[in-house]
Amino acid sequence: MDLKELYQEIILDHGKNPRNIGKFENFNKDAEGYNPLCGDKVHIYLKLNENKEIEDISFEGHGCAISMASASIMTELMKDKKNPEVKEILNDFLDMIKQSPELKSQLIKEDEKTKLMSLSGVKQYPMRVKCATIAWHALASAMNYKKDENNSEKFI
Amino acid sequence: MDLKELYQEIILDHGKNPRNIGKFENFNKDAEGYNPLCGDKVHIYLKLNENKEIEDISFEGHGCAISMASASIMTELMKDKKNPEVKEILNDFLDMIKQSPELKSQLIKEDEKTKLMSLSGVKQYPMRVKCATIAWHALASAMNYKKDENNSEKFI
Amino acid sequence: MSLKDIKKEFPIFNNKIQNNDLVYLDSANSSQKPQVVVDRIYDFYTKEFSNVGRSIHYLAVAATNLYENTRTLVQKYINAKDKNEIVFTKGATEAINLVANTFGQKYLKEGDEILLTELEHHSNYVPWHYLRKSKGVKIKFAEMDENGDVTLETIEKNITDKTKIIAITHLSNVTGAILPVKEITKLAHSKNIPVLIDGCQGAPHLKLDMQDLDCDFYAISCHKMYGPTGLGILYAKKKWLEELPPYQGGGGMIREVKKEGITFGELPNKYEAGTMATAQVIAFGESIKFINKIGIDNIEKHERELTVYGEEVLRKNNSVKLIGNPKNKGSVLSFTLDGVHPHDIATILDEDGVAIRAGHHCCQILHEKLGLSATARASLGVYNTKEDLDQLNESLNKCKKIFS
């Protein structure tokens, strides 16, 4: 294991200075992610327009560097994404954190991939995986994606 | 340990042919002894006359050879005994079963002592001690002797 | 792993018990433990110990993984659909209390009926009895027939439109009767009645498949299954664990706690309050692996052969009366011996190193029905042999002699 992998520059930066923080006025969807084990909380706010496009997105919450950085990076990435795209990226990210060595979605640009991959350090720290995914699960709730029966963490 | 000590002739005899068995008509005191672990039961019936003398005594119940023999021997012994005598013998017997090497009470005749001592084999079989004492505890209840606070099994 | 040498896997048989070889015929009470299980406990405490779930340091993470591994092993072993259908409890008794308490709270009201059988162990009666007092429900007992069996028909006869739950043993710890639990479950479900199976004697001896069996709840006692003491398992269909209220409250089972109120955690945490029996759970994983290595089919076959042999031997002994002659019989041989009380039998057998149990075996209703206050019981495990049963018979003859 390697702490440098876990706490990469990008993470420390986003952890210290999270982007898109704070509730904005005219959100129309929101959901809270919560980890009962540690008390970390991420509340996601969305403005989804009539094209099912995320017009605006922000978050509030508290937690470790990983969970804050993950929320920050996610909100940056998801802005202006349309509904099926959001789902694809979400599943791709969770798949990467869970098992896949890389991100596969064509919807994610190379520099965005680099940012997201900076979160892959948690793979070596099983108890920290939830920190990296808490914001993503909250987004899934806000978007009304339901978990499938087998709890496989793919949103359908 | 020695099975012959436990199952002495006297015990086998009283176990097979218990004396004073069955409820009699005009009893005026009774109490049930019960061992929840094994289900053994001994119900004691007494006729205590105005002199606080046990005019008649019998028992009903079911259980192992030890518990039946003990009840049988006890009822034989207690007939015609007066209240303070009953208590003294009771305590003496329980003391013997618990720790003392011998019976001390002057109230018990030599041949009676032999019979009672035949029950001392249970000392080597801790789980069988209750079998030997169940009838005696029932008698103590019927006589309204109360256990003292420290649970020391002496009846006061 | 060969069944022939299986005794060697159990260190207890290396010891003399009062100068005798141990002939252990009390497995329905609790089974002996294979070396691998004891070693796992030892290693866990000496090399890997930490509490699970709560901390995120190395030892805690490793322990949590090991703990959850056992959940998966159990899930696979009993073919449950979801690993979160496996709840660890302190024993089968707690598992049944958990269901009776939470199901009772949520679904039972005055006049409702609970259907048990006359075969039930006190652990599958007393928890339901509490609901008589608190809720005013009625308890019915499906009758045991003269073979010590309870048939599907008898169950059917006792179901009314007030029956709200059926709780029955899989395998009687006295008569050895294996109930037609799958058929009973199907019948019950056709009337929308959930079924709890007390699997204490089923799980160590019979192949289990929860999805096939389709019961709603199944209680397991790990110490009877070559596992450590202080551990049981409740299998429950996910929908029940989601719908029922929580049982004990404490750390680990909550979501969020505020002064005004509390929300509860998701499965499997919801029913695992407080620090769990970590070492025991981890070691029980080895019990499952041990059984898998032999193969439960082989265990069933071995124990069936022994049971048949034991019945033969005891039938030939004219003073012995076997209790129960069910159609489908598990490895339990209950009996009486003419003129000798079961407690005296147990003591005399013990002198030869033969460990059996005597008493009502926590089944007083069954014994009342039999008109007996006590029986003697020899019960088998994977380590038993025909020689053990021969020794049993020989020692029984000694009893007769003493009491003749």
Added chain:
Amino acid sequence: MSLKDIKKEFPIFNNKIQNNDLVYLDSANSSQKPQVVVDRIYDFYTKEFSNVGRSIHYLAVAATNLYENTRTLVQKYINAKDKNEIVFTKGATEAINLVANTFGQKYLKEGDEILLTELEHHSNYVPWHYLRKSKGVKIKFAEMDENGDVTLETIEKNITDKTKIIAITHLSNVTGAILPVKEITKLAHSKNIPVLIDGCQGAPHLKLDMQDLDCDFYAISCHKMYGPTGLGILYAKKKWLEELPPYQGGGGMIREVKKEGITFGELPNKYEAGTMATAQVIAFGESIKFINKIGIDNIEKHERELTVYGEEVLRKNNSVKLIGNPKNKGSVLSFTLDGVHPHDIATILDEDGVAIRAGHHCCQILHEKLGLSATARASLGVYNTKEDLDQLNESLNKCKKIFS
């Protein structure tokens, strides 16, 4: 036994954790186990195993005696008046649930008040919370002051004529505050209110004397006391155990069972339903002997010195903020580190083999009061040394560096 070499008694410290020596600072979560305790479990399973109480063969008798021996050892250790005031449970959490459930059933009604403190662990709140729903009782929380303490005065202020029971921690697992439990009990008794003490953190570190303390209930967690997992103890005054209804139902705790009704066994059986954690109880006897050998006074002194030293070291570190500065402090050091979240601290420390805990430590109400969602906590046991605390400080400096 000398405290200098005490680490050697704990086999876990012979192992490297990811190439580092283990610096175990998570004892408030669960303590490590001395060799004697692990050996006892091993020996019991490999040479002496049997279920207790139920059978009368040699192994069963021996196991029953060993089991009851521990009850006597515990009685003496906590100076209870009667050995039957010691009830074995699956954990402290179950012990508190047992009291809340049975006391609630019998004595509480709508409008009654239960008094807790803001320091309480979820295990000493959630069980009482259930009574809010089922009985309509009210829960009050005596406030924690800025030192992380709850004073006698604050308790007094919160008592009303509706207060029916007071349930408080002996030693806070976050602020380390040792409450004036004896004075609180005296006050409560003067108003006829019984007191339950959550002794999870008290029992491993403080000398206990139930007759002097005079509390009605005291809950102990054995795995925090150098004992096995899956075991707790409820001390309760005999009159309560006699008066309260039984808790779980099952084998062993009954007197007589009939179809129409049930009578319950005498103490200690009444509250020990089903097969108990036999091996764990027997092994816990060794934990008590181990503590006695060192002497609880010596343990207290050693841990007090370490706590003072740890506070000194951490106070010198300008980025560290200690949580709680109670008058009387147990061996718990909770803190935050500027700019680094407790979870990140825990992960970084772990890399150096330093095991601490981060989070709300099952005390969300306390953390809400502090305005923190999480803290880091180093907690001590008999095996800790000043070097452990130096290493803690050094690793905290590494955290700062990474996050600078």
